[in-house]
Amino acid sequence: MDIELSPEDQAFREEVRDFLRQNLPHEVRAGAAATPSVFVEPDIGQAWNAVLNEKGWLGYQWPAEHGGTGWTPLRRYLFEKECAAAGAPNLTVLGLKLLAPVIWTFGTEAQKAQVLPRILSGEDYWCQGFSEPGAGSDLASLKTRAILQGDHYVVTGSKIWTTHAHHANRMFTLVRTNTEVKKQAGISFLLIDLASPGVSVRPILTNAGDHEVNQVFLEDVKVPAGNLVGAEGEGWTIAKFLLENERGGSCHAPKLAYDLDQIEAAAREESDGRGGALCDDVDWRRRVAGARLSVNALDMIELRIVSEIARGRKPGPQTSLTKLLASNLRQEIDLLAVDLYGPAGLQLETTRPLYGDNAPPGIHSKAAQVASARYLNSRAWTIFGGTNEVQSTIIAKSVLGL
Known part of the structure; x- marks a missing residue:
């Protein structure tokens, strides 16, 4: 390479x-x-x-x-x-990086002309309706039904952990259109206008105090048949394509490296409690060095994937490896930030947003104010986009041949 x-x-x-x-x-x-x-x-x-x-x-x-x-x-x-x-x-990843490739790969010409320009212009803000109560990691068990009646589908069910549904005006979702076949074969991919009658959004507040996710309820929602992407029963294939993009559609290492840089810079100004700076503490330096080496290793893996894609090859199961490593590193680096600020890093301001003229004042610094909330929020990294256990299974089967 x-x-x-x-x-x-x-x-x-x-x-x-x-x-x-x-x-x-x-x-x-x-x-x-x-x-x-x-x-x-x-x-x-x-x-x-x-x-x-x-x-x-x-x-x-x-x-x-x-x-x-x-x-x-x-x-x-x-x-x-x-x-x-x-x-x-x-x-904004959901429309820009997840839905858009689905549309230009599986969508009709009419769907391409309608959906893609409005993602770029910001006219449409998309959310993803995949997970359901009882169908998260086991996504094939989803129960939301879509029954074709004339020129529209009638959709009934609910979706959970739906990020930014309270901001979105559109949702791409997986629905069950056939209950008589193998469960994966009965799933279809549908585009839903969230202003449609029968749609309601209920907020879910995280332990960090963030309103990022929601539960979306669909009660006899009429969706034009032209909003079906691909063919009926092709939803599982489309979902696997989309999730591969979610796990490998971007490089994680540069952002992790930036956040680690900020932590290292701040450590030069923080006391070690013994009259020196935290950046000179041996145990602290060991932790930071370990994280830095892991970020650099991830960077090399992601560059190798970039190299493979440049040769016309698909990213494949390697994206599960980068998702697994990046999730664990995200949590490790966010824990470093909490430890960096000591007691000030334990503050948990639940007011949002924490930026702008009306933001609440923080203790010690803005970075300290954000540290605990970010750490709690990053607990979700090892769950969304496929849990660590799911990624490990994919790696074991597809990469190691176990």
């Missing part, structure tokens, strides 16, 4: 750096730094999306024929790395 950059790619990297210096708003960067949850709030995320869309870079993972940049896998990686290093917020 050759990781040397060509002169053209070096020039591209400098172009991205220069753009970020000039166009990443301070309030957006500050808002991202003060957001404990995985998903930034729409006022931050959509503002940054709009800046990138105006530049033509929002669809940086999209093919050019569908309104994207058409960048090579390496340039997509460089863009993500520079955005992370600049402290830019995570992009």
Whole structure:
């Protein structure tokens, strides 16, 4: 694997750096730094999306024929790395990185023309309706029913842990259209307008105090038959395609490295309780060094996947490996942040947002105020997108051949 950059790619990297210096708003960067949850709030995320869309870079993972940049896998990686290093917020992943590839791969021409431009413009904000009570890791057991009646489906059921459903106006979801076949074969992929009669959203507050997830109830919701993506019964195939993108659609190491950099910098200003700085404490340095080595190793794995994709190969089960490693590292680094600030890192302010003019004052520093909430929120990393146990099973079967 050759990781040397060509002169053209070096020039591209400098172009991205220069753009970020000039166009990443301070309030957006500050808002991202003060957001404990995985998903930034729409006022931050959509503002940054709009800046990138105006530049033509929002669809940086999209093919050019569908309104994207058409960048090579390496340039997509460089863009993500520079955005992370600049402290830019995570992009709105659900529509941009998960639904969009499904639409251009499985959707009709009408669906491509309707859905894709409205993701880029921000007119549609999507959420994902997969998990249900009793059907999380065992997704094939979902029970939400969609019965075709003339030119529309009637959908009844509920979805849970639905991220940002309270902000979204659209939901892509898995429904059961056939109960007489093997459970995977009876699942279909449907697009639902959340303004439809019969849709209601109930908030779920996390232990961190965040309102990030919800339960969505669907009571005899009428959905046009034209909102079916792919064929009936093809939902399981589409879901596996989507989840592979969710687990491997972005590189995790650059963001983890940025957060570790912030922790290391802050440790130079924090006392070790013995008259010195925490950054000089041997045990602390050992923990940070271990995390740094793991992040660097993850970075090499992700670069190898980028290299494979550049050769035209699919990312495959390797994405389960990166998801597993990144989830554990996310939690390890967030625990470092809590320990860094001592008692001040234990504060748990439940008011949201923690940025902007009306944000509550923190104890010691803004980073200390966010630390515990972020740590609690990151407990979900080893659950969403497939639990650690699910990822380990995929690795054991598909990679190790066990």
